[in-house]
Amino acid sequence: MSAAAPPLSHRKAPKWLPYLLVSPTLVIVLVFTAWPTVQAVYMSFFRQYLNFAKFRTPTFIGLHNYRELFTSPDFLQVLKNTAIYVAGTVPASIVLAFLFALLVNRAVKGIGLARLGFFYPTILPMVSAATIWMFFFTPDYGLFNSLLETLGYHGPENWLGNPHLALLAVMIVAIWKNAGYLMIFYLAGLQNLPEDVFEAASLDGASWWTQLWKIAFPLLRRTTLFVSTIAIIDAFQVVDHIFVMTQGGPSGASTVLLYYLWQVRFEDQNVGLASALTVVLIVIMLAITITNFVLSEREGA
């Protein structure tokens, strides 16, 4: 907490006032963050299917849900998809974000328009963006295939219906949407760098590329750490486009963790297994936050 001087005492403010002031926020965190976390852990030890009369009342089954999860080929496929999704979208968005930031951080006429072009996907709803992107993946006249054909290559018939390409397609949309958002953090970082760093480098005859790679990028390490954390957390919690584009298909090829959680709970009506999945997701989220915290502490030291 802050080291600010303690405030002057307030004759008119009763002792319970601060508790009253924080209570609405506290109640929301209690009811919609703390309690559900406890509840998810608890329910993960029970069997409860809502679509079988027989299993509607929860029965204690210990760790069975977790055992089922980690031996189920579906779940292992989901973990693999999620790993590919995160490992693909996060670095790609970050590299593009850094490149965009460098490009638009120059005093050139019309650069504001370019900045707008990169950033605007941030404020579009993911479902709207995905709806438009669907067209670009359409067989025959979709943009991707037209482009490939212009290059003399016969594109795959159907991106979203192809098990080898569906995941890639939803990843492309996520990268397109995120790069501009992450760009603004690099842009802010670049603008905070002392200008003489660049001037000294160009007097030395260092090329533009060397300037950015050897000087700017290392100086922006903290920004990169911050941006990576946002990007990773986002990758786990944004699955809206999957609902629009592939519904996790074909045959599970584009199902990632959160989407799978939704399916297990709201299609299979399997509350116990969904709770175990919730716990897995919470553990991953906490691990990411804690790692980020530890790393940034070390950076700050």
Add this chain to the structure above:
Amino acid sequence: MNSAKLRKRLTAVSLNALTAVLAAGWATIIVWAVVVSFRPSSEPLGRGDVWFGHALTFANYLKAWSLAPFGIYYRNTIIIVGMILIAQLMTITLAGFAFAHQEFWGKKAIFFFILLQLMIPAAALLVPNFSTIRKLGLFDTTLAVALPYFGSAFGTFLMRQAFLEVPRDLVDAGIMDGCSWWQLLWHIYLPPSVPTLVAFALSSISWHWNEFLWPLVVTLTERSRPLTIGLVRFTQLGEIGARWPLLAAATITVIAPLFLLFLIFQKQFIRSFLHSGLK
């Protein structure tokens, strides 16, 4: 021109070209949607035709609005976003004030407890929160979509930071003058913190205008469905099929208000997103 200068020139030109190509590529998505939404449904969408056609029409919008109750979706989204915004502005201001200005037993513990919300994102808690909403009897209401967001750890943190930056002298002077706590908050703490509130508000509006998964789970009928859910249902209507002009019109309908707001207040939006790295 000497060679160093020439090389510099060349670098600049090629960077400009790269910027233009990439930005145009990125923008294609929205430009295409806008153009297609005004093209007659009857026109072929084969390569290139969309860009070079001549006919323009508003029919797709009328048709889209006649096929789905976008007016009601609008109303619901505005109610949800509005409820969240008003509740948040109050709760984060009050809590931020308590944490910045007041001393009380358990302050640190409560503060860290609230930060828990930043560590476990709401998306992960979909399943248990859904059953809470059912138990509260709020299923299929706009309040169900909004309620979990009425308190914001991030907003509380932001406001606390803003309040801590208000000069001590000013606060002490207020106390000497006999201000009550709410006069102190209203006249001394809040005025310099308005930019922070605005930044938070803009990111809150765009975040909740765009939200999809939580409303998908807690809404069931038109009485509570927001625009994002309405759009996805619309794309799945049998009679739509792959009629892109119609889909584009529906999409633009959903995007338009926030997008216009963004175009007008671009700088503020970007600053606000910069502020709110972790939502």
